[in-house]
Amino acid sequence: QKEVEQDPGPLSVPEGAIVSLNCTYSNSAFQYFMWYRQYSRKGPELLMYTYSSGNKEDGRFTAQVDKSSKYISLFIRDSQPSDSATYLCAMSAETSGSRLTFGEGTQLTVNP
Amino acid sequence: DVKVTQSSRYLVKRTGEKVFLECVQDMDHENMFWYRQDPGLGLRLIYFSYDVKMKEKGDIPEGYSVSREKKERFSLILESASTNQTSMYLCASSLWANYYEQYFGPGTRLTVT
Numbered sequence: 001q002k003e004v005e006q007d008p009g010p011l012s013v014p015e016g017a018i019v020s021l022n023c024t025y026s027n028s029a030f031q032y033f034m035w036y037r038q039y040s041r042k043g044p045e046l047l048m049y050t051y052s053s054g055n056k057e058d059g060r061f062t063a064q065v066d067k068s069s070k071y072i073s074l075f076i077r078d079s080q081p082s083d084s085a086t087y088l089c090a091m092s093a094e095t096s097g098s099r100l101t102f103g104e105g106t107q108l109t110v111n112p
Numbered sequence: 113d114v115k116v117t118q119s120s121r122y123l124v125k126r127t128g129e130k131v132f133l134e135c136v137q138d139m140d141h142e143n144m145f146w147y148r149q150d151p152g153l154g155l156r157l158i159y160f161s162y163d164v165k166m167k168e169k170g171d172i173p174e175g176y177s178v179s180r181e182k183k184e185r186f187s188l189i190l191e192s193a194s195t196n197q198t199s200m201y202l203c204a205s206s207l208w209a210n211y212y213e214q215y216f217g218p219g220t221r222l223t224v225t
Contacts, residue, residue, distance in 0.1 A: 099157060105154055
């Protein structure tokens, strides 16, 4: 069983929709939770990170962490065609040094 | 603007060849990483380095080696390429303190025939 599970999609939504992307994990030592965005033929780039539980908002993006359920989410409000990309969740424990464990990634298409 | 560059975007090699993939970062980052990305498997860590001449194995180091002689440069070596090493290879770097924020290069698509 993978430490981090993420539905690979693909997910297709109309412009303006609210998008929910999710990951579950099994390692209770994970403390840092990240979302990376990867456009086609590019490397991933960090979108948001959260330490421990709670919510974090940045413009149209909201990251949520529920450690009791081992579940993290990324919400995108008023989705735009420019949001079309693969979204990867990543996690890290304080004891794992600089290593991140990535989910498989969810491919999102926002249709105009 | 921060930058991680990789020596090639596309590479085609034959089985048994020795392959060098080079990565350079201009951000004075301590950490550097090599990943491979495959459909259905996501990003998997091959090796990483937290200082010059230092290296640690990742999750899938078999068949690979690395070299870091200078802080800005991290090389991935396939000693004898095999077809199951056909993949997208991504290099990344980060500060020691902010290791969760990794900066990635554009990737090298390696095909081994």
